[in-house]
Amino acid sequence: xxxxxxxxxxLIERLEPYAAMELWNALLVPVxxxxxxxxFSTVDGWVAVGIVPCSTLLLLGxxxxxxxxxxxxxxxxxxxxLLPWLDRLERPLAVGVVVALAATAWVWRPGGDAPAGTRWxxxxxxxMAALEHVNYFHRQLNHFDHGPDLQRLLxxxxxxxxxxxxxxxxxxxxxxxxx
Numbered sequence: 001x002x003x004x005x006x007x008x009x010x011l012i013e014r015l016e017p018y019a020a021m022e023l024w025n026a027l028l029v030p031v032x033x034x035x036x037x038x039x040f041s042t043v044d045g046w047v048a049v050g051i052v053p054c055s056t057l058l059l060l061g062x063x064x065x066x067x068x069x070x071x072x073x074x075x076x077x078x079x080x081x082l083l084p085w086l087d088r089l090e091r092p093l094a095v096g097v098v099v100a101l102a103a104t105a106w107v108w109r110p111g112g113d114a115p116a117g118t119r120w121x122x123x124x125x126x127x128m129a130a131l132e133h134v135n136y137f138h139r140q141l142n143h144f145d146h147g148p149d150l151q152r153l154l155x156x157x158x159x160x161x162x163x164x165x166x167x168x169x170x171x172x173x174x175x176x177x178x179x
């Protein structure tokens with residue numbers, strides 16, 4: 001007789017691929033971005049303005065999901081080491097996203113001379129970085145891969161608070177009472 005998997009085991013099974021996916025995307029997004037920009041034009045520094053916040057957010061997201069899975073398995077140490085870093089990096093990452101969005105507006109301005117590959121690549125990277133920031137630090141945007149989340153969204157209850165946002169809130173409360 002097959003043993004019924006626990007809710008925790010099912011959650012680990014669902015979250016573990018997120019970590020791998022985000023970590024791989026942290027590497028693959030710049031490769032694809034540079035490839036696309038190169039195909040359409042010469043790569044310039046503008047593309048890096050989008051790559052840095054986007055890939056950094058993907059990397060930190062992958063590390064967060066790895067720590068979340070470790071915590072589900074009973075090892076909270078990776079999460080306790082990561083949360084102070086994420087707490088300190090939230091605002092600088094938001095600034096990086098704003099800079100990428102401003103750079104996008106600049107290269108798309110009327111009379112701008114940035115090549116089309118640069119403009120489109122930077123636009124996609126800046127939007128992706130903004131969405132990743134919101135998805136990790138504010139509201140969970142991905143509701144397509146888990147039935148209950150999708151049902152919640154379609155029922156009109158909106159986007160749920162991001163898991164990392166909740167973990168950071170607990171971390172900040174503990175830090176405030178400890179200090």
